[in-house]
Every structure is written in structure tokens, then in C-alpha cells.
Amino acid sequence: MENYEVLQRNLENRGFTVRVANSQEEVIPILKELVPEGAQIGIPGSVTIRQLGIIENFKMLGHKVIDTWDNGDRENRLKQLNADVVLTSSNAITEDGLLVNLDGTGNRVASMCFGPKKVIAIIGINKVTKNLEEAIYRTKNVAAPLLYKSKNSNTPCQKTGYCHDCKTTKTKQCRVLVIHEGKPRGIEEFHIILIKEKLGF
Numbered sequence: 340m341e342n343y344e345v346l347q348r349n350l351e352n353r354g355f356t357v358r359v360a361n362s363q364e365e366v367i368p369i370l371k372e373l374v375p376e377g378a379q380i381g382i383p384g385s386v387t388i389r390q391l392g393i394i395e396n397f398k399m400l401g402h403k404v405i406d407t408w409d410n411g412d413r414e415n416r417l418k419q420l421n422a423d424v425v426l427t428s429s430n431a432i433t434e435d436g437l438l439v440n441l442d443g444t445g446n447r448v449a450s451m452c453f454g455p456k457k458v459i460a461i462i463g464i465n466k467v468t469k470n471l472e473e474a475i476y477r478t479k480n481v482a483a484p485l486l487y488k489s490k491n492s493n494t495p496c497q498k499t500g501y502c503h504d505c506k507t508t509k510t511k512q513c514r515v516l517v518i519h520e521g522k523p524r525g526i527e528e529f530h531i532i533l534i535k536e537k538l539g540f
């Protein structure tokens with residue numbers, strides 16, 4: 340992805356607020372600027388957010404952090420998706436500004452659609468795809484296999500590295516595919532931080 344200006348403009352036309360960071364180090368001050376003092380922060384299943392190592396940082400600043408990987412029960416997931424601010428990523432983003440996400444439980448994509456007043460998605464250069472077809476391909480053949488391998492889930496994709504299009508929920512962990520064509524009206528601010536580095540799955 341060479342032309343971030345075009346991607347930024349396309350996202351802004353869809354209602355997103357966009358910042359571009361050259362490195363992970365540049366993301367931390369942007370986040371501190373965007374997350375209001377004392378805000379509750381919801382963290383769904385995002386490898387990007389954990390790789391950034393910012394969760395402890397926010398706890399030290401006095402924020403209540405609701406992390407669904409600490410506690411994955413229904414009540415905690417509901418709290419996460421209704422937090423003041425949700426920090427997440429996207430499995431893929433197209434050059435014309437669509438966000439594409441594949442989820443199993445649903446709370447991650449739900450919180451990107453309705454619940455929090457503010458969503459901040461941090462997206463590495465490795466997630467940018469030419470078009471929607473490539474974005475969906477990426478979610479199922481790159482993001483999902485890597486995620487399920489990291490969790491040692493019983494899916495065929497984590498063993499082979501590509502999607503087998505599971506027909507049964509016995510092996511199918513990915514259940515919900517969501518495409519954002521624009522900022523949902525129920526979310527007041529939807530920030531996207533594009534990083535010119537590979538990050539997350």
C-alpha cells in the first residue's frame with residue numbers, strides 16, 4: 340500500500356476519522372489523546388491491541404479495562420461492547436475504505452456496530468487489500484488460520500493455513516462476517532489509525 344492519502348480520503352468520505360502513524364511508537368500518544376480521562380475501555384478479541392502492549396499502560400493511567408480474554412463470560416462481553424471506548428482492529432480494509440471482519444462469538448463485531456460512543460481501530464499495513472473479494476479472502480485464509488493457530492483451536496484452517504469452508508459448527512469457529520460500508524450512525528466517533536507497519540493478524 341503506497342498511497343495512504345487515497346485510503347485516508349476514502350475512509351473519511353465514509354464517515355471515519357483517520358490518523359496515519361509511521362510506527363507503533365507513534366500510536367501510543369495518539370491513543371492517549373483520543374481516550375478521554377477516566378473512560379472505561381473495552382478490549383474484544385484483537386491480537387493487534389495486545390501486540391501493541393497498551394493495555395497495562397491504560398490501567399496504570401487509572402482506566403477500567405474490560406478485556407474479554409481475561410474473562411470471556413457473557414456478562415463481561417456485554418460490558419466490553421458497551422464500554423465508553425472500544426479499542427480494536429479490523430481483519431481487512433480495502434483501498435476504497437471498507438472494513439471487513441470475521442468473528443466467532445460476535446461481541447467484537449457487535450461493538451464495532453453499536454454500543455460504545457467511540458471506537459478506535461488500529462490497522463496495520465498488512466491488512467490493506469485491493470478490493471472486497473481480497474478482503475474476505477484475507478479474513479478466512481490469513482487472519483482466521485493465524486488466530487486459531489495461536490489459540491490452538493480445533494479448526495482445519497489452523498492446521499493447513501487456509502480455509503476449508505467448514506459446513507458444521509463442530510469445526511467452524513468463524514460465524515459472523517461483517518462489512519462496514521461507513522461509520523454506523525449509533526457510534527459518535529469512529530477513529531481509524533493506520534500504521535505503516537505490519538501488526539496483528
Ligand code: SF4
Pocket residue numbers: 479480483484494495496497501502503504505510511512513
Ligand atoms: S470456515 Fe472453518 S476452516 Fe474456514 S476460517 Fe472458518 S473455522 Fe477456519
